[in-house]
Amino acid sequence: MNSGMTLILITLVAFAVTALLGFVMIPFLHKLKFGQTILDIGPAWHKKKQGTPTMGGVMFIIGITAAVVIGVSTLWLSPAAQGYLGDPRGNIKLFAGVAMALAFGAVGFLDDYIKVVKHRNLGLTARQKYLMQLVIGVFYLVMLYIAGDRSTAVAVPFFGSLELGPFYYLLAMIIITGFVNAVNLTDGLDGLSSSVTFVYAVIFLVIAGILQFGQASVIAAALAGGTLGFLVWNFYPAKVFMGDTGSLFLGGxxxxxxxxxxxxxxxxxxxxxxxxxxxxxxxxxxxFKATHGKRLFKMSPIHHHFEMCGWSEVKIVSVFALVGLLGGALAVWSVLLL
Structure with a gap:
């Protein structure tokens, strides 16, 4: 099996496992009464979503992880794909990335568990969650260092390379924790985070192909398949939510x-x-603090602002996915100029 067919296999495995798990996981979560609690701070019409099963991110965590393992094993064993994964040290980065995502997913699972089972709506405190994320981020950067990724220069799209020295690691930690939490914040509407992440995965499948990073292609293909499989159940009206379990994993x-x-x-x-x-x-x-109580947006995160402006959830998801696609096109363009 050649590399192209293997990437298709990875995508299909992630999609099929995730989508089929919905038939098992959703009734199971209903039985356990792992329903979402809708807080009063959100839009009032979200109250109708009260009780929708959460922690469904377990579905694509299993699907994506299984697809990565099957994909890498196939590439290792297939004579037609020999050399596709390139430098063996890149495999350390691949598995470190998946391990980081699983660790973030575990933090999300703990947060969801406290909310749903212990009936504490806010789950982990912000400090507890961030400290755990810092530890995971440090672990990931150490694994990259072990894998030979020791450059402290950062590629600035459209401008070139910038040497940061020790400040590179500070920037890396800000990026890791910042974007993991940003993906978590994006999970506020039916299908929003999974749709935007699907577009992101497809973009990086293209970028990995251009730069010939086989390991990144494996992760991107699995991520695309897993998020698409989850959308079968998560698109409006959602039958299940991913919870912090899923959104923090996706962020990773x-x-x-x-x-x-x-x-x-x-x-x-x-x-x-x-x-x-x-x-x-x-x-x-x-x-809000500078103006003593005034608000710039009708509600944040920004997707709720558009909801308050009268946009439907489907329209917001569609527009945000399109914005992600346009941003991704710029990313691809910047890579082509390298």
């Missing part, structure tokens, strides 16, 4: 793909929706 893979190809700043373009969501919250909080 989003970050891993950018570091896998050695260009974390591609997230400026390819991850435009994610950082806009995060900055809308930061701007709202700062504006």
């Amino acid at each position: 893979l989003v970050v891993a793909l950018a570091f896998q190809v050695g260009m974390p700043l591609l997230l400026v373009f390819a991850g435009v929706v994610f950082w806009c969501e995060a900055f809308s919250v930061i701007i709202q909080v700062c504006y």
